[in-house]
Amino acid sequence: MGTRRVLVTGCSSGIGLAVAARLAKDELRRFKVNNAGVGMIGPLECQSIDAMKNLFDTNFFGLARLVKELLPDMKRRQSGHIVVMSSVMGIQGLLFNDVYSASKFAVEGFCESLAVQAMKFSIKTTLVEPGPVVTEFERKVYEDAEKMDLSGTDEETAKIFREVYLPYSKKIFSSLGQTPEEVAEQTVKVITAKEPPLRHQTNRLYMPMTALKHADPTGRLPLDTFYKMIFKHDSVFNATLGVLRMLQRSTGKK
Numbered sequence: 001m002g003t004r005r006v007l008v009t010g011c012s013s014g015i016g017l018a019v020a021a022r023l024a025k026d027e028l029r030r031f032k033v034n035n036a037g038v039g040m041i042g043p044l045e046c047q048s049i050d051a052m053k054n055l056f057d058t059n060f061f062g063l064a065r066l067v068k069e070l071l072p073d074m075k076r077r078q079s080g081h082i083v084v085m086s087s088v089m090g091i092q093g094l095l096f097n098d099v100y101s102a103s104k105f106a107v108e109g110f111c112e113s114l115a116v117q118a119m120k121f122s123i124k125t126t127l128v129e130p131g132p133v134v135t136e137f138e139r140k141v142y143e144d145a146e147k148m149d150l151s152g153t154d155e156e157t158a159k160i161f162r163e164v165y166l167p168y169s170k171k172i173f174s175s176l177g178q179t180p181e182e183v184a185e186q187t188v189k190v191i192t193a194k195e196p197p198l199r200h201q202t203n204r205l206y207m208p209m210t211a212l213k214h215a216d217p218t219g220r221l222p223l224d225t226f227y228k229m230i231f232k233h234d235s236v237f238n239a240t241l242g243v244l245r246m247l248q249r250s251t252g253k254k
Ligand SMILES: NC(=O)c1ccc[n+]([C@@H]2O[C@H](COP(=O)([O-])OP(=O)(O)OC[C@H]3O[C@@H](n4cnc5c(N)ncnc54)[C@H](OP(=O)(O)O)[C@@H]3O)[C@@H](O)[C@H]2O)c1
Pocket: 009, 010, 011, 012, 013, 014, 015, 016, 035, 036, 037, 038, 039, 058, 062, 085, 086, 087, 088, 129, 130, 131, 132, 133, 134, 135, 136, 137, 138, 180
């Protein structure tokens, strides 16, 4: 089917491993998938600038280096497909994910800008945007969070992080989390489509959250909604997750 050109970064585990296995199964060898990425959560005051730079080096500069390397050849051949593992956090920021979300916004801005030039050379661009996915990523992020020195922030922020954010976030993963295989299946489906989209969100249950952003360009609607969900409406948050869990069971996680 393809020209034996396949490159998936970060495929030792999780989504990258599942995507590489899925592409190999169908002998789909014409894709470059930039998947490698790391997470970071916690109060900003407790994170060093060096740690933030390291995260950007993997999540953003890893992509920039790869594309810079591959683009000239793709342009010469007038073909190719740049597939990038972004995140819903590249669309909508989330409490205590400031730096991670910033890195995915950078990825989105980079690809959105480049896609126009790429199109002129018949090169396709697709940003895959998963919501929560149960992988090593989640385990590593929570492990780091448990060990995190919170002395750099005030007591109230530390309490919000430990007692509100972490339990909520774990509930979101257990209620809405996809498997890496589900993300891989959808990735292969969208990138092999006749006209692949620039963006694809893999988790339908997370879409109402990202839709808020497009519904109000002033940003007030998503800001107020997230604020109320986290700080005011504990019961609403739990009930919403309960309904979503039921919906997920009844649709067989399709
Ligand atoms: N899990 C989620 O909830 C979720 C949601 C949305 C988007 N994503 C995105 O999906 C992608 C894959 O994440 P995952 O959940 O599959 O996590 P994962 O299981 O931790 O896999 C991450 C992969 O990236 C590699 N990697 C990390 N830093 C690297 C570096 N500096 N250079 C080269 N490779 C590096 C890792 O290799 P080593 O282990 O060998 O370092 C591993 O193979 C990431 O871009 C992440 O941001 C994840």
